[in-house]
Amino acid sequence: MAVLLTDEQVHDVRERIRQVAERQIAAHGIAALSLRSIATELGWTAASLYRYFASKAELLDALRAAAHNRFSDRIEAAHDSTDDLWERSRAIGDAYVDFAMQEPAAYQVMFDYEQEEGEKSDDLRAAERRSHLTLTTYVREMAEAGLFEGDPDQIAHTYWATIHGLIVLRMAGKLDASPGFDTLRHAAMRLITRGARPDRG
Incomplete structure (x- = not known):
């Protein structure tokens, strides 16, 4: 069962994802960005990232x-x-x-x-x-x-x-x-x- 997070925790996780995404854009450009590449850098499964961003x-x-x-x-x-x-x-x-x-x-x-x-x-x-x-x-x-x-x-x-x-x-x-x-x-x-x-x- 997925752990329920507070709004503040969700915000913090989304902010962490944002920082990784911007770092990847700086390194490789927007076209190379994907939820999978972000999940890999974070050590998560791609499915876990979809809890915060659907696409x-x-x-x-x-x-x-x-x-x-x-x-x-x-x-x-x-x-x-x-x-x-x-x-x-x-x-x-x-x-x-x-x-x-x-x-x-x-x-x-x-x-x-x-x-x-x-x-x-x-x-x-x-x-x-x-x-x-x-x-x-x-x-x-x-x-x-x-x-x-x-x-x-x-x-x-x-x-x-x-x-x-x-x-x-x-x-x-x-x-x-x-x-x-x-x-x-x-x-x-x-x-x-x-x-x-x-x-x-």
Whole structure:
């Protein structure tokens, strides 16, 4: 007879599975991940893992929700670290890059794996809405303060698309040479920022 676990114990086991899954994704990629490979690393039977996740798709859904929420924790902390809007923007950019570099498997599962909207859990949809909000709120605040003009969502998405592209290039080993990742990132952000600033005439 299976042992009944408390909600807290179930959460702890699922968290342990998540950590193993992200480690395997970092080492071998999303395609190589399977419940069987995780069970083998944990020393479990594959059947025992199905008590916590019914399928690889369900596990990836949970991984993505957890990754989005950890990402949002970082961005929200950066947002709240200062009241200066320009310093806040820089802090958010730094937090974004730090998360991607420190948790590359989580970053990969957030953006390199996609699900049909109808297949997403409520937890994942909520986590995605939260992370989208973290990346648009500060730009909207800057626009409201007169520091930017134009559509805040478009400006925020331009920032995001640029920094994401640079991160993908860095992860692929394409930005190791001059001018270097940080130099290029700051130059790209300055160019976007200048274009979004109002014309003071």
